[in-house]
Amino acid sequence: MNLVRKDRVHSKGLFSLPLLLIIGLLGLFAPIVMPHDPLAVDIAKKFLAPSWDYPLGTDHLGRCVLSRLLLGIRYSFGSALVIQLVAIVLALLLGAFVALKRGIIDFLFIRICDILLAFPTLVLAFGLLGLLGPSLKNVLLALIFTQLIYYSRMIRSLFIGIxxxxxxxxxxxxxxxxxxxxxxxxxxxxLPPIVTIVALDVGKVILEIAGFSFIGLGVQAPIPEWGMMVNEGKQYIRQHPELMLYPGLAIVLVVLLFNHLANNLKKLD
Amino acid sequence: MLLEVKNIEKHYGQRPFLFKRGQEAPVLQKVTFSLQEGECLGIVGQSGSGKSTLGRIILGIERPTNGEVLFQGINLYTATSKHKKMMRRDLQAVFQNSYHSFNPKQTIFEILEEPFLNFEHFNKSERQQKVRELLDCVELESALTQNYPSQLSGGQQQRVNIARALALHPKLIVLDEAISSLDMILQKHIIQLLQTLQKEMKLAYIFISHDLQATRFMSDRILVMQHGQLVEEIGEDGAYQHPASQELYNAILPSHPRERANNRFE
Structure with missing residues (x-):
């Protein structure tokens, strides 16, 4: 049983998949690929222009921007994938259980979901983060929770539908x-609708992680998360706008690739 | 006695919940009959007379509001899970819409091996052998195993459905409008197939249909339903006495133009 029947694949719409794989591998092998230590501070070398040694220059603490972007893949892209995978697996278990049991459990589940879904996901995650305190682990937990509510509700409906x-x-x-x-x-x-919505939401989750880091509720200072980098760069926006531009472009690129992938996955079935 | 249906009642609609008052409409009222092993029982009636609901209740897909169904002396709805599993072996069904009875993501082989995966401990090659035997039994080529249901014609699909129902050598098959959507020639072919299989395997059928002619040809006895009630039982050479049965009988179209004059709708 194949997810996609062989005679139906339109392979040309899937070019974003290998690109995303390459980005993922770059993040996985970041310690080998990075030209410099992304955390090494060297004030003497701050705001260097791009050169062979520092392909994208250095930031306000003299750290290599390219190395930070590469390691940042793990925190932005990697944690978004982890969030989505954990959320969808838990949601499948919960949604399937509720949909097959029905009765009072189902009734309570729906009411609780509806109450929680009445808050915008960001506000809900905000509340949780405020409760738990800012850290990468808590960002993951808060976003897994908000995604879980949304997905288990959706999967319950899909299950009941068939x-x-x-x-x-x-x-x-x-x-x-x-x-x-x-x-x-x-x-x-x-699977086809689930895969599509999970892929589509990876972009949303990346933006949310970056958003939390940008306002200081997410990943903390030295860790090179992309939203964090945008935040650090904003103090120098007049002199060195490129410090915000690079991580910003990285976010845009990955989000666009995921949206493109999701769009084409939708067409497959 | 293979199957006993006692005083089945079914209401559809909303049950009372918290402050809501329930609204219920009766679909089946006091339906009682029984079935011997190896017998073929026809159930006919107009659309909406409750015959399909009755079929689903006999299969255990739906619970009746009142009454009980005894299959081989065991109550379908209060049986332990072990008994239920045994009953699943002996009680099979073929539905009207052959294509919708298949998971569209499974190949014919996967569809037909499923009963064996559930009840037997066969290895892959044994299952392949069994699936080939089944296809042979319903006169389909074994080359079809790797196809998807959507690639088969309606008649082939319905035969795969019958093959799946036969897989575990059940004692009773409920045929719910199983041939109504097929063309006349295929209908005849499948009826003959069903009759041959019945003799070979000592099967009992419940043949649910609105087509009195086909039902009469298939069945030892016919039950006529109207508005959720059994109104008449017609034996081997019984007459059609109840108005509902007569109406069904009169609705049979004459097979030759010459007979038109003496068999009109009234």
């Missing part, structure tokens, strides 16, 4: 039940 389909009933009559039913019949039919 609950009444005849092939589910036919499978039950054939003797398939419980987890086997979910794995063989629900998931393969729901």
């Amino acid at each position: 609950n009444k389909k005849e092939f589910i009933q036919a499978a039950r009559i054939t003797g398939t039940s419980g987890i086997k039913l979910v794995i063989r019949h629900y998931i393969p039919n729901l």
Whole structure:
């Protein structure tokens, strides 16, 4: 059982996938690829113009901007992926459980979700971060939580949508039940919309992580997260606008690539 | 006795919840009948007479509001999960809409191996062998196993459905409008196929249809339903006495133009 039937793949729409893979690998192997230590402060070398030694120059503390961008892939791109994966797996478990059980559990679940969804996700995450205190770990927790509410509600609806389909009933009559039913019949039919929405939201989550770091609620000072870098660069926006431009462009590029990927995944099914 | 249906009632609609008052409409009222092993029972009635709901209740997909269904002496709705699993083996179904009965992401092989995965401990090559036997049984080529249901014709799809229902050698198959959407020639072919299989495997059928002619051809007995009630039971050479049965009988179109005159709608 393939996710995508071979005769239906339009491969030309998927060029963003290899590009994202390359970015991911760069982040994974950042310690090998980086020209300099991204955390090494050298005030004597501050605000250097681009050169062979420092391809994108240095920031206000004399740190290599390219190295910081490369290591930043881990924090921006990597943590967004982790958030999405953890959230969707938990949401699948929760949503499937609630959709198959129905009854009072389902009723309570929906009410609680609706109350939480009444807050915009950012406000909800804000509240959680205020409660937990600013740190990378807490940003992950807060965003996983907000995504989880949204996704489990969505997956519950998707499950209930095909609950009444005849092939589910036919499978039950054939003797398939419980987890086997979910794995063989629900998931393969729901995977395309789920994959699409998860890919689409990676961009949103990257922006949220960067946003939290920018206002100082997320990743803390020396860690080169892209939103953090934009924040640090903003003090020198008149003299050295490129310090904000590089991480800003990195964010835009990755978000655009994910949106493009999601758009084309949507067309596949 | 293979199957006993006792005083089944079913209401659809909203149940009372918190402050909401319930609104219920009866779909089945006091339906009682029984079925012997190897027997073919026809259930006919107009659309909306409750025959499909009855079929679904017999299959255990839906719970009746009142009454009980005993399959081989065991109550379908209060059985332990072990008993339920055994019943699933012996109680199968074929639905009207053949394509919608398949998971569109599964190949024919995956569809047909599923019953064996659930109940037997066969390895892959044994399952392949079994699937080939099944396809042979319903006169399909084994080359179809790697196709998706959407690539098959309606008649082929319905035969795959029948093959799936036969896989575990059940005792009873509920055929809910199983041939109604097929063309006449295929209908005849599948009826013959079902009858041959019935003799070979000592199957019992519940043949639910609005087509009295096909039902009469298939069944030992026919139950006529109207507005959720059983109104008449017609035996081997029984007469159609109830108005609902007569209406169904009169609705059979004459097979030859010459007969038109003496068989008009009234």
